[in-house]
Structures are given as structure tokens and as C-alpha cells.
Amino acid sequence: MSIKLEIKGIGVFWQKKRYLFSNFKLKLNPMRKILTFIFATFITGSLFAGGLVTNNNQSAMFTRLQSRNASTAIDAVYFNPAGLTKLEDGFYASVSNQIIRQTKTVTNNYGFLSGTKPREYVGDVTANFFPDVYVGYKTGKFAFSAGFGPVGGGGGAKYEEGLPSFEMRIADLVPGLASQLLPVDNAIKAITGTDPGFRNITGYSSDILFEGTSVYLGFQGNVSYKINDWLSIAAGARYVSAKDTYKGYIQGVEIDAPEIYGGSQTPGDYLRTVYTLTGSNPAFGALPVFATYLDDATTVEADAELTGNGYTPILSVNISPMENLNIAVRYEFQTKLEMKTTVFDGKDAEGMFIQDSVAIKDMPAFLSAGIEFKPMEKLMLSGSFNYYFDKNVDYDGQEDVEVNKIDDNFLEFGLGAEYGLTEKLRISAGWSATITGVNSDYQSDMTYSTNTNSFGGGLGFRITPMIDLNIGGQYTMYAEDTKSFNHMLGTVPVPVVETYNKKTWLIGAGLDFSF
Numbered sequence: 022m023s024i025k026l027e028i029k030g031i032g033v034f035w036q037k038k039r040y041l042f043s044n045f046k047l048k049l050n051p052m053r054k055i056l057t058f059i060f061a062t063f064i065t066g067s068l069f070a071g072g073l074v075t076n077n078n079q080s081a082m083f084t085r086l087q088s089r090n091a092s093t094a095i096d097a098v099y100f101n102p103a104g105l106t107k108l109e110d111g112f113y114a115s116v117s118n119q120i121i122r123q124t125k126t127v128t129n130n131y132g133f134l135s136g137t138k139p140r141e142y143v144g145d146v147t148a149n150f151f152p153d154v155y156v157g158y159k160t161g162k163f164a165f166s167a168g169f170g171p172v173g174g175g176g177g178a179k180y181e182e183g184l185p186s187f188e189m190r191i192a193d194l195v196p197g198l199a200s201q202l203l204p205v206d207n208a209i210k211a212i213t214g215t216d217p218g219f220r221n222i223t224g225y226s227s228d229i230l231f232e233g234t235s236v237y238l239g240f241q242g243n244v245s246y247k248i249n250d251w252l253s254i255a256a257g258a259r260y261v262s263a264k265d266t267y268k269g270y271i272q273g274v275e276i277d278a279p280e281i282y283g284g285s286q287t288p289g290d291y292l293r294t295v296y297t298l299t300g301s302n303p304a305f306g307a308l309p310v311f312a313t314y315l316d317d318a319t320t321v322e323a324d325a326e327l328t329g330n331g332y333t334p335i336l337s338v339n340i341s342p343m344e345n346l347n348i349a350v351r352y353e354f355q356t357k358l359e360m361k362t363t364v365f366d367g368k369d370a371e372g373m374f375i376q377d378s379v380a381i382k383d384m385p386a387f388l389s390a391g392i393e394f395k396p397m398e399k400l401m402l403s404g405s406f407n408y409y410f411d412k413n414v415d416y417d418g419q420e421d422v423e424v425n426k427i428d429d430n431f432l433e434f435g436l437g438a439e440y441g442l443t444e445k446l447r448i449s450a451g452w453s454a455t456i457t458g459v460n461s462d463y464q465s466d467m468t469y470s471t472n473t474n475s476f477g478g479g480l481g482f483r484i485t486p487m488i489d490l491n492i493g494g495q496y497t498m499y500a501e502d503t504k505s506f507n508h509m510l511g512t513v514p515v516p517v518v519e520t521y522n523k524k525t526w527l528i529g530a531g532l533d534f535s536f
Contacts (some may be wrong), residue, residue: 023262043120070095072409072431073416073459073470074384076237079153079170081117081531083491085479087451088435090391090405091349093339095533098155098168101349101391102243102255105157105164105340108353109535112158117491117531123180128520129185133192135224135292139520140188142402142466144180153509153531164245164255166224172261173384174235183229183271184466185519191227191274191319193510194288198222198276198513202295205305219295221279231344237263237384253297255337261356267374272320289316323370327380330359347394349515352449355413356384385431386410398441405435411458429458431470439481450478471520472500489533497525 071077080096083089089100093107095115123146130139157166182188202220210216243257275285279291282294292312299305331496333356340348362378387409394402409431417424437451457470464470502521507514 025525033198037440050519052320059102068201070260071458072385072407072455073316073411074173074237074382074432075387075409075510076174077407077433078119078527078529079172080115080155081153081479081493081529082481083493083525084119084477084495084529085449085451085491086403086439087453087477087495088190088391088403088405088437089353089477090389090407090435091347091393091403092391094395095155095157095166095535096153098157098166098243099153099241101167101337101339101351102164102257103245103253103337103351104168104333104347105159105243105245105255106162106247106253106348107341108157108159108164109348110159110161112536113156115153115155115531117153117529119148119527120471121148121151121525121527122146123523123525126522127185127452129189129466129517130519131185131189131515131517133195133510134185134188135226139518140179140185142182142184143186144178146178150482151527162247164247166243166245166257168239168241168243170234170239172239172259173237173263174265175244175453178233180229180231180402183269186466187228187231187271189227189508189517191225191271194276195222195225195272196287196510198291205295205299208463209299216296218279219282219298222276224277226273226277226285227271229269229271230258231267231269233261233265233267233269235265239260239333241335243337245337251341253339255335255339257335257337259333259335259353259356261331261333261358261384263327263329263331263358263360265360265382267323267325267370267372269323271319271321287316289313318371318403321509322368323373323374323459324365324368325358325370325374326363326365327382328363329358331356331358331384333384339341347393349389349391351389353387353389355386355410358382358384360474365529381415383414384421400441401439403435403437405433405453407433409433416463424462426460426463427458428460431458432456437477443482447481448479449481451477452476460508464502464521466521468517469502471502471521471523474498487535489535490532491528492528492530494528495526499523499525 078098080097092100093104095113097104109384127142128139153170155168172335172414176289180376192430199220199222206216206220239259239261242257243255247253276288277285278291289312292308296305296308308435334354337351359381362384364374364376387407389407391405411427411431416426433455435453439447439449441447453475455473457472475497477493480491484490504519506517509518
């Protein structure tokens with residue numbers, strides 16, 4: 022997207038004591054609106070533990086241990102369905118919630134952005150309600166279970182000052198209009214001997230807001246069967262209901278024109294001022310036309326949502342070669358998600374959102390493995406590994422677009438330990454890490470992924486023989502990443518460097534029940 026104004030063949034001559042301009046042409050290249058929201062997959066996907074678009078922090082117990090792939094407690098409904106056969110016969114339930122805060126920071130050194138360079142943009146992601154609910158019934162060799170939780174997304178993000186990809190389009194008005202008004206200044210100076218300085222635009226201001234939410238709710242059911250004392254299997258499926266919402270605007274765009282011509286004003290008003298000051302000469306008739314265009318183009322509103330659903334088959338195996346050792350493997354198939362767009366009140370961000378259009382938002386298949394080992398009665402050690410098949414997912418989101426954004430599949434590791442201080446009180450701590458496989462084509466100010474290290478800790482307390490309390494906290498550190506690219510200012514590539522960072526903390530609490 023670019024702005025290009027061309028002034029061709031200016032011929033100046035004197036006729037009846039008036040200056041006339043012949044063969045004056047102000048040309049607009051065909052283009053989309055000057056400003057658009059490029060929401061793409063910004064808020065969609067994993068905000069917390071897990072892969073690119075998968076949440077793995079699916080219980081309060083995970084929060085305090087960071088490793089649950091070999092669980093044989095009620096949260097095994099999600100992490101290890103085959104392990105539910107290790108429970109005693111009876112009915113089990115679990116309810117938990119996590120409160121999550123994430124800060125996303127993008128810096129950009131584009132020279133025409135206002136303020137100090139590099140310019141920093143901060144987005145706050147909030148999730149006050151991140152629930153997980155599990156129920157299970159174990160009888161003999163069978164266990165039947167169901168679960169509910171946000172398997173992707175789960176929060177909302179707000180950027181009070183927008184993002185670089187929004188504002189760079191506005192910043193382009195300063196050099197763009199200045200360069201295109203230069204020939205007008207030169208033509209008038211050639212005739213009058215005086216440079217009017219119409220091109221002397223020094224800055225801009227704007228009002229930008231972007232808000233997005235994403236919730237991928239998973240409804241899961243499993244059937245588990247104990248083959249013998251050391252081997253169990255399970256099969257299940259998850260129904261995923263996905264919804265992304267996008268709201269925002271760009272408005273109040275003004276440029277800082279010379280004070281003699283009115284100072285700060287909208288780009289359209291300034292071009293009309295220039296046209297008036299040239300005597301409304303027909304030779305400059307394209308100026309008011311372009312002014313009207315800018316009036317419309319510099320006011321953008323978005324109010325849209327994408328909705329869709331898909332299904333995830335799940336297979337699970339649990340192996341217990343000895344009483345104090347448990348090994349688990351789980352495979353989740355790829356979830357096909359096609360999300361349909363709905364635009365409200367015509368606020369389509371100047372054509373960025375198209376009513377009833379479909380976006381591909383598949384969730385990748387992944388393989389998980391875990392181990393739990395109890396070297397003594399009071400101590401439990403746990404290890405987990407997840408391998409996400411991201412290379413099989415079309416992350417550009419469109420069938421007719423082929424952009425390779427993934428070099429390697431996503432990896433996640435976890436280690437945890439729990440120790441019983443008393444008969445009722447247990448403490449735990451854990452570490453998890455991720456290695457992303459994205460390349461620079463994936464990274465943008467709206468969607469980026471970097472390697473992480475997370476640390477969690479907390480406690481478990483048995484309130485009664487039937488009720489267990491889990492409380493935990495987690496902090497995630499993200500590796501910083503930098504991307505260099507060219508921003509097109511008209512037809513001129515301008516080098517830009519962006520830096521991406523995040524930080525996340527959360528607290529979780531839950532109650533487990535057995536009957």
C-alpha cells in the first residue's frame with residue numbers, strides 16, 4: 022500500500038496578467054485505503070503455557086508444578102486420560118481458575134514516527150476468568166470422564182496507542198505530502214520568485230485504539246480402559262468452539278502544517294487550504310479531490326468477529342512398570358478450524374474484514390509424553406515433553422496464500438517436584454521451557470513467538486479426605502527477538518528494525534473432590 026502523487030509537464034506562461042499552469046496533472050495510483058487495521062491472527066492462539074495456538078496450563082496443579090503429562094489425578098482428564106484408571110472406584114470432580122496478566126512490548130525505529138525513537142508500544146493482555154472443570158467416574162477397569170477449558174486464547178489485549186503497523190501509515194503522510202507538494206512550491210516560486218513553503222509539514226498526531234479478544238473453548242470426553250495392572254488406554258474427542266473479536270479505530274489524524282497556513286489540521290483541510298491559496302486554479306483541481314479522499318481514508322473503524330468450531334480426536338496410553346513409576350503418552354490430532362467473519366454496523370476497517378469470508382485457524386496436532394516417579398512416599402518427581410506439529414499447519418490463514426512461516430516444530434519441556442511436609446500439606450515447584458520454530462515471516466507486531474522459561478510454585482492442602490485445595494503461581498520470561506524489514510514509503514524501501522518482548526504472570530487456585 023502506498024501513496025504516489027505525480028505532477029507532470031508543468032508549463033508556465035503569462036496570459037492576461039495571470040499565472041496559468043498548463044498540462045498540470047495530479048495522479049493517484051490505484052491503491053487500497055491509506056490506513057487499515059492488519060489484525061490477522063494477532064490475539065488468536067496461545068497466550069500462556071503451550072504451543073503457538075495451544076494452551077497447556079489446564080489446571081491449578083499445573084501452575085504450581087509445571088509438569089502434568091503423567092498425572093493420575095483428576096486433571097488427567099486433559100493431560101493423561103488413560104491414567105484415570107489408576108484412581109480408586111468412585112466419582113471425581115475438579116474446579117479451578119487462573120488469573121493471568123501479560124504485557125506485550127514492541128519497539129520500532131521508523132524515523133517518521135512521532136516521539137522518541139525507537140518508539141515503544143505496549144499492549145496489556147488480561148484474563149480474569151480462565152476456568153477448568155473436570156469430572157470423572159471410575160468403575161472396575163473403566164473410567165469415564167469429561168472436561169471443559171480454554172484450550173486456545175482465553176484473554177483480551179488492549180493497545181492504547183495502536184501498533185507500529187497502524188501508525189507507520191499515518192507517519193507516511195508527513196514525507197509523502199511534503200515530497201508531493203514540493204513541485205507545487207517550485208512552480209509558484211518560478212513564477213513569483215517566492216517559495217510559499219506548502220511542503221513544510223513537520224509532524225502529525227492521531228488517536229488510535231485497538232482491542233481484541235480470543236477464546237477457544239474445549240469440551241472433551243474420554244473413555245479409559247485398564248488392560249492389566251501396568252497398561253491402560255483411552256480414546257476421546259474434544260469439541261472446540263472458537264471466537265475472536267476485534268474492535269478499534271484510527272481517528273483524529275492531523276498534520277503539523279506551517280502556522281501561516283493554519284498549523285495543525287487534518288490532511289484534507291490542509292490540501293483544501295493550499296488549493297484556495299493558489300486561487301483555486303483549475304490546474305490544481307486534483308488537490309480538493311485528494312483532500313476528500315484523505316478525509317475518508319484517515320478515519321477507520323473496526324467491529325468484527327470470527328467464529329468457528331472443530332473436533333480433536335485424542336488417544337492416550339498409560340504404562341506403570343512398577344508401583345512408584347508412571348509413564349504416559351498422549352496424541353492429539355490436528356483440529357481443523359474455519360472461522361467465518363461477521364462485520365457489525367459496516368465497520369470493516371476499510372475492507373480488511375469481509376462479511377462471511379472464511380479464515381483458516383487450525384490448531385496443530387501434538388504428541389505429549391510424561392513421567393512421574395516417587396523415590397519415597399513424600400516425594401514425587403515429574404517430567405513432561407510436548408511436540409507440536411506446526412509445520413503441518415497453514416499459519417498464513419488463507420488457502421490462496423502460501424507463506425512459509427515455520428522452520429521447525431514447536432517444543433515444550435517441563436520438570437517439577439512435590440514434597441509432603443505433613444499429612445495434609447504439600448509444597449511444589451517446577452520449571453518449563455519452550456523452543457519456538459517460527460521464522461521471521463511469522464514475526465510481526467501483532468503475532469510473534471519467542472523461546473520462554475517459566476517458573477512455578479505453590480502448595481496443596483487436603484481440607485478433608487474428600488476435598489483437596491491447590492494454589493499456585495507462575496512467571497514466564499520471554500527471549501527478546503528482533504526483525505529487520507523494509508517499509509515501503511511510496512516506491513522507496515526504508516529499513517526498519519522492530520524488537521519484540523513479553524512477560525507473563527498468573528495465579529491459580531482449584532478444588533478437587535472425590536466421592
